[in-house]
Amino acid sequence: MNLANCPLGTLVVITGVNGSVAERLRFAELGLSPGSTAAALLSGFGKRRVIRLGTQRIAFAPQAAGKISVELVEPETVESAMVPAAARMPAAPVPVLAGH
Amino acid sequence: MTCHDDSGSTAVRAASGSAAPSALALAPERTVLLVGRPNVGKSTLFNLLTGAHQKTMNVPRTTVSIEVGTWNISDDSRTRITDLPGTYSLIPQSPDEEVTANAVADLAAAPGPGDVVIVVLDATALASSLYLFAQVKQSGLPVIAALTMNDLADSASAPVDAAALSHAIGAPVVSINPRRGVGASELAATVLAFDGTAFDGTVVDSTSTDSITPQRGAILLPGLPSPASSLPLEMDPDPETDPDTAAEAELARAHELFAWVREVLAEIGTSTEPRATPSDKLDAALLRPIVGIPVFLAILWATFQLTTTISGPIQDWFEGLITGPVTGWFSSFLGALHAPSWLESLTVNGLLAGVGTVVSFLPLMVIIFTMIFILEDSGYLARVAVMADRAMQSIGLDGRAVLPLVIGFGCNIPALSATKTIPDSRQRLLTGLLVPYSSCTARLVIYLLLASVFFPGHAGTVVFAMYVVSVVVIVGVAFALRKTVFRGVIREPLVIVLPAYQAPRFGALARAVALRCSGFAKRAGVVILGLSMAVWVLMAVPIDGKHAFGDTEMPVQSSLFGAAADGVSPVFAPAGFDDWHVAASLITGFVAKEAVVGTLATTYGLDEPSDPSLAGDLSGRLRETFTETSGGQPGLAAIAFMVFCLAYTPCLVTVAEQKRLFGGKITAASVSGSIILAWVLAVAIFQIGGLFA
Numbered sequence: 001m002n003l004a005n006c007p008l009g010t011l012v013v014i015t016g017v018n019g020s021v022a023e024r025l026r027f028a029e030l031g032l033s034p035g036s037t038a039a040a041l042l043s044g045f046g047k048r049r050v051i052r053l054g055t056q057r058i059a060f061a062p063q064a065a066g067k068i069s070v071e072l073v074e075p076e077t078v079e080s081a082m083v084p085a086a087a088r089m090p091a092a093p094v095p096v097l098a099g100h
Numbered sequence: 101m102t103c104h105d106d107s108g109s110t111a112v113r114a115a116s117g118s119a120a121p122s123a124l125a126l127a128p129e130r131t132v133l134l135v136g137r138p139n140v141g142k143s144t145l146f147n148l149l150t151g152a153h154q155k156t157m158n159v160p161r162t163t164v165s166i167e168v169g170t171w172n173i174s175d176d177s178r179t180r181i182t183d184l185p186g187t188y189s190l191i192p193q194s195p196d197e198e199v200t201a202n203a204v205a206d207l208a209a210a211p212g213p214g215d216v217v218i219v220v221l222d223a224t225a226l227a228s229s230l231y232l233f234a235q236v237k238q239s240g241l242p243v244i245a246a247l248t249m250n251d252l253a254d255s256a257s258a259p260v261d262a263a264a265l266s267h268a269i270g271a272p273v274v275s276i277n278p279r280r281g282v283g284a285s286e287l288a289a290t291v292l293a294f295d296g297t298a299f300d301g302t303v304v305d306s307t308s309t310d311s312i313t314p315q316r317g318a319i320l321l322p323g324l325p326s327p328a329s330s331l332p333l334e335m336d337p338d339p340e341t342d343p344d345t346a347a348e349a350e351l352a353r354a355h356e357l358f359a360w361v362r363e364v365l366a367e368i369g370t371s372t373e374p375r376a377t378p379s380d381k382l383d384a385a386l387l388r389p390i391v392g393i394p395v396f397l398a399i400l401w402a403t404f405q406l407t408t409t410i411s412g413p414i415q416d417w418f419e420g421l422i423t424g425p426v427t428g429w430f431s432s433f434l435g436a437l438h439a440p441s442w443l444e445s446l447t448v449n450g451l452l453a454g455v456g457t458v459v460s461f462l463p464l465m466v467i468i469f470t471m472i473f474i475l476e477d478s479g480y481l482a483r484v485a486v487m488a489d490r491a492m493q494s495i496g497l498d499g500r501a502v503l504p505l506v507i508g509f510g511c512n513i514p515a516l517s518a519t520k521t522i523p524d525s526r527q528r529l530l531t532g533l534l535v536p537y538s539s540c541t542a543r544l545v546i547y548l549l550l551a552s553v554f555f556p557g558h559a560g561t562v563v564f565a566m567y568v569v570s571v572v573v574i575v576g577v578a579f580a581l582r583k584t585v586f587r588g589v590i591r592e593p594l595v596i597v598l599p600a601y602q603a604p605r606f607g608a609l610a611r612a613v614a615l616r617c618s619g620f621a622k623r624a625g626v627v628i629l630g631l632s633m634a635v636w637v638l639m640a641v642p643i644d645g646k647h648a649f650g651d652t653e654m655p656v657q658s659s660l661f662g663a664a665a666d667g668v669s670p671v672f673a674p675a676g677f678d679d680w681h682v683a684a685s686l687i688t689g690f691v692a693k694e695a696v697v698g699t700l701a702t703t704y705g706l707d708e709p710s711d712p713s714l715a716g717d718l719s720g721r722l723r724e725t726f727t728e729t730s731g732g733q734p735g736l737a738a739i740a741f742m743v744f745c746l747a748y749t750p751c752l753v754t755v756a757e758q759k760r761l762f763g764g765k766i767t768a769a770s771v772s773g774s775i776i777l778a779w780v781l782a783v784a785i786f787q788i789g790g791l792f793a
Contacts, residue, residue: 021347021351022193022347024351026189027595028354028355028358029188029228029231030188030595031231041383041384042383044387045389045392045486045490046490048486048594050387050598054226054365055258056224056227056597057225057597058595058596058597059596059598060593061595063593064592064593064594
């Protein structure tokens with residue numbers, strides 16, 4: 001699982017960062033290093049994702065988000081404004097937003 | 101690691117020393133560098149500190165521009181201050197970041213007494229700001245932290261305690277709000293009182309052998325080209341350093357520094373608990389296509405309308421003021437002095453025409469700079485980068501390029517100004533080279549005239565087709581540039597820190613707009629005046645021996661301008677419109693596309709039609725001319741002429757603005773390239789079209 005395909009609204013821990021050294025360095029400079037926790041908040045406009053990392057909000061193209069391997073930490077209740085209600089319905093798979 | 105012995109940073113210091121010389125009753129005593137991540141309010145702070153005492157300069161041998169100014173830090177002390185390009189790190193991965201890293205490295209190599217770096221920290225995204233702070237601190241330079249956006253952090257229930265932060269990071273922290281004009285005096289007092297030693301080594305050990313020592317030039321990072329590879333920077337490789345090893349070492353150091361950042365955040369008790377901020381709530385709507393796209397299109401539409409429909413009458417009023425009362429007053433004044441007619445003509449048709457052009461464009465620039473400031477300052481522009489990323493990626497552009505390219509269909513001048521919103525200098529330049537191919541409304545008059553004359557009944561379709569051609573040309577030129585002069589520029593997948601939304605403040609807006617308009621008037625105005633005078637001279641010099649210099653009654657064909665048009669016209673023979681009337685209109689079209697129709701009418705001895713779709717006598721004369729020059733294919737020649745008008749230089753104000761933003765050499769290349777492309781397209785259309793006619 002990676003940041004590009006992890007469920008929206010769930011807390012994940014970064015387990016690895018792939019890519020060239022330059023890419024990994026830039027990710028590290030933003031705080032995206034193994035052990036950090038993050039949550040994907042939004043997805044849209046061609047699967048671009050907005051993630052929460054501490055107090056920061058970072059937007060990624062799918063090619064970049066796909067380089068960050070993650071694991072689920074625990075289900076996290078995210079306030080309703082952050083994820084469409086449909087995405088939090090327990091009986092349905094977590095959808096991403098329309099317009100991909 | 102590589103290094104080179106000359107880059108922007110030396111120029112940064114040299115230029116900063118000469119900034120705003122008129123303001124310097126006292127010689128600057130210290131150098132201050134403003135460093136920070138993109139979108140942290142650095143430029144707003146710079147405007148607040150320097151006021152009008154600033155100027156923009158291009159760093160030599162790069163396309164990067166910086167702001168340098170004078171900060172009147174106290175009654176008896178002046179400070180050179182430089183607003184460096186925003187960066188995430190002192191390990192640069194772009195030319196802009198390299199300029200910042202080199203400036204810090206140069207200052208660290210030879211710091212003067214009182215020199216200091218102010219690192220601007222974003223309270224809403226403190227972690228990555230602190231990482232950059234740590235790098236600067238490890239350079240050994242005295243560092244002061246300026247904490248911005250704490251009001252937004254507070255509204256998200258995560259305020260930063262400046263005193264606790266100061267203790268944790270071992271440096272003075274000044275909480276500021278430059279958008280409200282708050283904190284400038286406190287920052288000045290801190291800089292004056294700070295001797296650079298009181299906080300040294302508290303957290304980040306600047307004497308450690310593991311600390312970062314900024315190096316001039318960039319580390320070669322596998323997977324990315326050298327930041328300078330696409331630019332004419334001389335980079336001498338250092339054979340003793342393996343790029344892989346150096347980069348891996350920096351990566352390890354980045355992890356160490358971020359571990360320190362996490363310790364700092366834990367020490368000051370900044371909340372990192374998940375909670376939805378007001379910005380999250382807005383993003384939940386604005387970054388969803390169903391809401392985001394209509395809102396984005398509405399903003400684009402509003403910007404387009406403001407720069408065309410709304411600004412048009414205002415521009416006309418200012419132009420009327422200059423050509424009416426002001427011109428009348430000058431004519432009367434010169435008449436009273438019994439000045440020669442050529443002097444009156446020079447004053448009215450050369451000098452005042454140029455001044456009128458600059459003045460008439462100022463309202464437009466106020467509007468576009470206001471729109472740009474609001475979009476930038478509110479944080480919305482970063483979201484535009486996300487929304488338009490996919491579409492712009494297809495032609496290798498930054499998502500933010502969509503704004504100038506769309507505005508360009510209204511007017512190319514504000515569109516060029518809007519390229520300033522693109523942070524990467526190479527992407528900014530690439531977009532700036534594409535903007536002139538956006539078909540502005542001034543070209544519409546030409547399309548309407550030619551389409552109604554040569555394609556009656558299908559004029560609407562022809563005009564629409566011209567806009568399609570404009571988009572095709574933009575895409576084609578983008579691909580061509582990416583495959584040639586910009587082939588080294590890799591369009592990295594989008595990764596962008598989104599700033600929190602905030603309401604623009606009037607004071608900061610007024611300061612920024614006034615400064616940008618002043619810069620336009622000063623720098624572009626010189627070029628506009630110069631070209632305006634050059635056109636006047638061409639019109640004033642007689643070649644038939646029957647008229648005096650500056651004779652206002654002289655027919656166009658008797659002037660040097662007429663001769664030039666006649667001399668140039670054979671160039672257009674392969675495109676089917678080799679006629680001096682047409683060539684003359686293209687020459688004045690270089691000054692302004694609005695002048696093309698008027699020049700056609702004037703050279704035929706006719707009045708300019710008030711409605712270009714009802715050309716009257718001009719219609720017949722154009723049909724005769726194009727039929728004759730095209731060998732019986734006037735429609736094809738008219739299309740070739742319209743495409744030429746679409747592709748070649750939009751107007752001299754565009755040239756002036758390009759020169760202001762990108763420098764003379766790039767502007768010359770852009771102008772000559774567009775003329776060549778226009779000619780090639782026109783010839784191709786006429787010649788290939790002729791095969792099927």
